[in-house]
Amino acid sequence: MLNSKIPKGPLENKWSDYKGHVSLVNPTNKRKLEIIVIGTGLAGASAAASLGEMGYKVKAFCFQDSPRRAHSIAAQGGINAAKNYQNDGDSIFRLFYDTIKGGDYRAREANVHRLAEVSANIIDQCVAQGVPFAREYSGLLSNRSFGGTQVQRTFYAAGQTGQQLLLGAYQALERQVALGNVTMYSRHEMLDVVVIEGKARGIICRDLITGHLERHFGHAVLLCSGGYGNVFYLSTNAMGSNVTAIWKAHKKGAYFGNPCFTQIHPTCIPVSGDHQSKLTLMSESLRNDGRIWVPKKKGDDRRPNDIPEDERDYYLERRYPAFGNLVPRDVASRAAKERCDAGYGVGKSKMAVYLDYADAIQRYGTGEVNKLGLDDATKEKITELGREVVKEKYGNLFDMYTKITGEDPYTTPMRIYPAVHYTMGGLWVDYELTTSVPGLYAMGEANFSDHGANRLGASALMQGLADGYFVIPYTIGNYLANEIRTAPIPVSHPEFEAAENAVSERINKLMGINGKQTVESFHKRLGKIMWDKCGMSRNAQGLKEAIEEIRHLKKDFWSDVRIPGKILEVNTELDKANRVADFIELGELMCIDALHRNESCGGHFREEMQTEEGEALRDDQNFQYVAAWEYQGDGQWQLHKEDLNFEVAKPTQRSYK
Amino acid sequence: MDHSNISLTLEVWRQESASANGKFVTYKVDDVSPEMSFLEMFDVLNERLIREGQDPIAFDHDCREGICGSCSMHINGRPHGPWHATTVCQLHMRAFKNGDTIVVEPWRAKSFPVIKDLMVDRSAFDRIIQAGGYVSVNTGNVNGVDANAIPVEKDKADTAFAAATCIGCGACVAACKNSSAMLFMSAKVSHLALLPQGAPERKDRVLNMVAQMDKEGFGSCTFTGACEAVCPKEISITNISRLNKEYLNAGMTVDKR
Known part of the structure; x- marks a missing residue:
């Protein structure tokens, strides 16, 4: 069974109670504990910087040439926070309620309330770092409105808010690099998680310049690798944005939550x-x-x-x-x-x-x-x-x-x-942001937790920074406090050996196909299937067809893809092939999830389920749950359900009329 | 928008690896839509090269919205090509006419060694930031100081923001005859020096960042202004004046060095 580990007590006290009772790790022990962070966007950079400051030994990885280039940089409009600077009636409760309602009652109340609680601190934190938010002539911070709310709670820096927030986190990260608390690995791509005796203990990654595979140990592994919108080929994501890190984790036991929830x-x-x-x-x-x-x-x-x-x-x-x-x-x-x-x-x-x-x-x-x-x-x-x-x-x-x-x-x-534009779905995590594999965490867009079936504008930046600056520094201690006796596991351990061999075999297999069709052409075909049949509106027949078409595409890919060049060199086509192969598998799961969820909610619109006015028609009786899919071998998944209980924000038909 | 498609000749720098010798290779591309971006034209060419069994041209790119700072092509002698205040990824083929020859090179600077073809290593920029491009405030706890506790004059905040929009692409270095990184560094020094939050560390910051820039082998600034002319984010050369002022002030008043 899924245990979401939601603390007991009234909603508004859960997070403070949790913080008051969570296990701590003393400074001497922190120095002995190693943490791996994958991705350096808002979630990853803020987590790596915070954990480095706290005294943990951190290794951070990104596939770009610098951590500053992660795709959070492209976020434009703003970041929400319940500051009520405009005196327009905003509060933590309103931000919480707007987010739950905006997500069409498919998010977990406790997580969303925590998000609203820490939102104001994020702005304090960022201003202290020197993030140049827009200001009024009074010298005070300016706000604007975003969709799905009736208050002005969005802080911004022209149309470059993501850039300014990411540079703030990046600079905090580089400060820790300079101090020796964080080791940065740019142009590195994670290609597998190493699980030893049921716990995440490290990764296999590829140096994208030399092509060599590397093994890295960590007492915990944090996946902050962003969303998977590029499964549609055309999206607003950066060209390199991919699902590979979380997909590999999924295949090693991490459940995938609500994969079909996509924001258009x-x-x-x-x-x-x-x-x-x-x-x-x-x-x-x-x-x-x-x-x-x-x-x-x-x-x-x-x-x-x-x-x-x-x-x-x-x-x-x-x-x-x-x-x-x-x-x-x-x-x-x-x-x-x-x-x-x-x-x-x-x-x-x-x-x-x-x-x-x-x-x-x-x-x-x-x-x-x-x-x-x-x-x-x-x-x-x-x-x-x-x-x-x-x-x-x-x-x-x-x-x-x-x-x-x-x-x-x-x-x-x-x-x-x-x-x-965004994927609300992602790895299933509990209240502590742990996936179903102990020691393996997912944060930011890579997890499923806070936005339900539709994310409100200016909330992605809020969640990424909340997870990295304010949540993980507490919750990871609860796990690592029990790991202080675990000595670093040498990377010669058989599980590291086996994981590296599997990655290496797959790369050899890809390079050995020598077919006729380019990686890009497969990606385009996958994107078309997904957009036509699992896009803005979906129906049972189309989804069934899509599943068949994707299975066919997968066979075709593995028998006819052409990747030029060699393994041990810069080979951008090989990088892409690794990612597209994972997108194809994910596409199938997204369609299976969309087919099983026979209701419309938020961004998931099933044509069979709509009101007379064409609005989304939820089915709370049958679908008020998170669908968490367990990988059980090629093309096979087991569905687990986490029931959603709404103690405070009672589900109603979402109306913006 | 009703232009017809065009044909072009490309002279592209090809270099197998950091240690290999490079050379220009000529490619003919036909049927280029004026609505394509420059990088999409490269995508089409690369698809063709792969189908023909050749190695595609390696180049850095990611967001394709002009904000991540990855793309870095020197086009017809100008970083990011002919359009003012535009990164390569936002440059569109409307900028060229049928029959044009376009020369495409990587950034050329000793401190940005070529990795392959048009890809270069810009990690020196990260190290300059490591030397002091931050405010030393710990995350997660700002001691209850509310974000609005210190008002910041709007003009100053706007000027700090304008400097902070630097995307770290390195076009300024590529354009400079001395491969100086002054515009890049001055943008960060200005951004933080203009804000009250950055003020306490301003002296150490500027001294340490300049020292790191010199260590990385970037050249000296002669205030020619090529950097400003090619900067896709229109970072003003005024920032370099501010940097010089900060540096002089720090140099004369910090006695520990």
Whole structure:
């Protein structure tokens, strides 16, 4: 049975009680304990820095050339925290409640409440590190709104919040590297977990420059390797983002939680052609001020600025008057798909909707005119001043849009369409962030825990840093306190030997296929199956077909993939092949999970299960649980269920109307 | 957007490994859509090379949104290519016309040795940060100091932010005739020196980071401004002036060295 180890007592006391009673490790013993951290994004860098400071011996690994390049760097909009600086009624409870509701009642209450509790400390911590958040003229921190909330609790640094937070964590990490508390291994990729007598004791990784395999021992292993959105080939993830670390852990006994829960982000730049290698997000913060619309007339080919106001359908404002353009991501994405599928889409592909800043520019321009006391300002002057305000808030995003599309969003509405962005699913973890393998932890996007079936905007950064700075430093002690007598296990141990041999065999096998098709072509085929049949909407028949198609694809891959070059050299195609092989296996499990969950919730929309108005229809009677899948050999999984009990936030139909 | 596809000639630096000799190799690419990014054009070329049994061209890239700082191609003599304030991954093929010849090289600097083809080793930047590019505050516990306890003048906060947007790509070094890392380092020194949180360590920070930069073999700054001109994040050369001021001030007032 799954034991989620949720502490007893009232929800609001659980974390403080836990901290008050958790086992501690004394400073002398910390120096003898070794911890491996995989990935250096917000979760990994913050964990490695914190644990290094505490005195543990830490080894951190990333596949990029520097820990500063982890994909957290690309997060744009902001980070939530229940500070209530705006005096708009925010509180820990509201952040907790919004997150549970936003996740469509598929997240664990205790974890989410803890997240809301530590959120305010994250901001204190980051400011102390020198993270340059946006400020008002008073010198105090500025906030903005994000989807799924009615308060302003999002802290930001222009459209580069992830960059600034990650650099803060990276600098803290490099400080520990300089002090000798953390050893950094860049351009290294983890290819297996070593489990000895039921506990995670190390990893096998590959040096991506020399191609050599290495063995590393650790008393505990932390997986902070991010999400697996690239299973769809096209996503907003970085090119290198992959599932390999958590997939290897899954195959060594870690259960996979809710693998089918995928976030499709509503505002991305649409696909322009077959050459497309990735999709680019336009931050959710743009929905603060931008208005989303399509023409009221089907197939309207006029330019957007030629379509008069009364012939535009601001469909989010029409359908969801209470939240308007700031409905949660799953709702906004489905609404865009609905309009496009119904024939109202815009642009060359007709698979896009408009995100329009004309009104915001006028509104801000008028505000500036009033502030400056320009009574006789012309319309041009108002527009000019309005554009300046918009530029300050969103300038880097608008520039990015221009570079990619060649269009000017200050004068022409942006074209946007939903794209894969985040995976709520991940390794199942208990309250202490331990997977089902003792000593093996999963943090940040790599675990399943806090966002249920849909993540709210600006909550990923919050979770990554919460896990790394504030949760793991306590919970890992509870495990390591019992490991102080465990001497480092030599990497000549037979389990290390066996794990390295298995990795080596697989690489040899891949290199020996010598087929005709490129790795990329397989990845594209997998992505198409996943997007068509396990994407924004899913149905039983499509999912069954997808499972068959993926099995076929897997056979084809293992008999016909072509990887050029040699093993012992820089070989980016081999790196990619290792990852794509894992994505193919994951894709099958995602479809199996989506097929078994015969309800709609959050980002998981089963066409068979919807209300008359086309909203997601949950089935709490039968599916109020976390699906935790146990790997039982090639293509076989056993389902375990963790029932979700809502003691405080009672499930209701989620409404944003 | 209705441009027709174009054909190009690429002269690409190929180098098997750090120790091997490199050379330019010519590739013809046809049917390039102007809507492609520069790296997508390389993807298409690499797919072709693999199918033809050749080794694909190695290059660093990851986010493809201009923020991770991985991509690093020297295009027609200019780091990141012809577009102002743009990384290679955001450069689109609209920038070129049919029949163009494009020369693509790795970053060229002694402190950034080539690993393979267009990939270079930029770990020297990490070591410069290790020398002092941080605030020495422990994580997890800031002694109850609320984030709003110390107001920061908006202008200063904005200037600190502008410096902090550096993506550590190394274009400044690649553009500099002396391969100086001054713009990179000055961005970090400025970011932290401008904020009250970074002030207590500002003297040691600047002295230690400059010492590390020299140790890594980066050249001296002659304030030519090539770095600023090619910086994809438009980091201002004013930061170098601030760095010099910080360095002089620290050098004259810190007596332990």
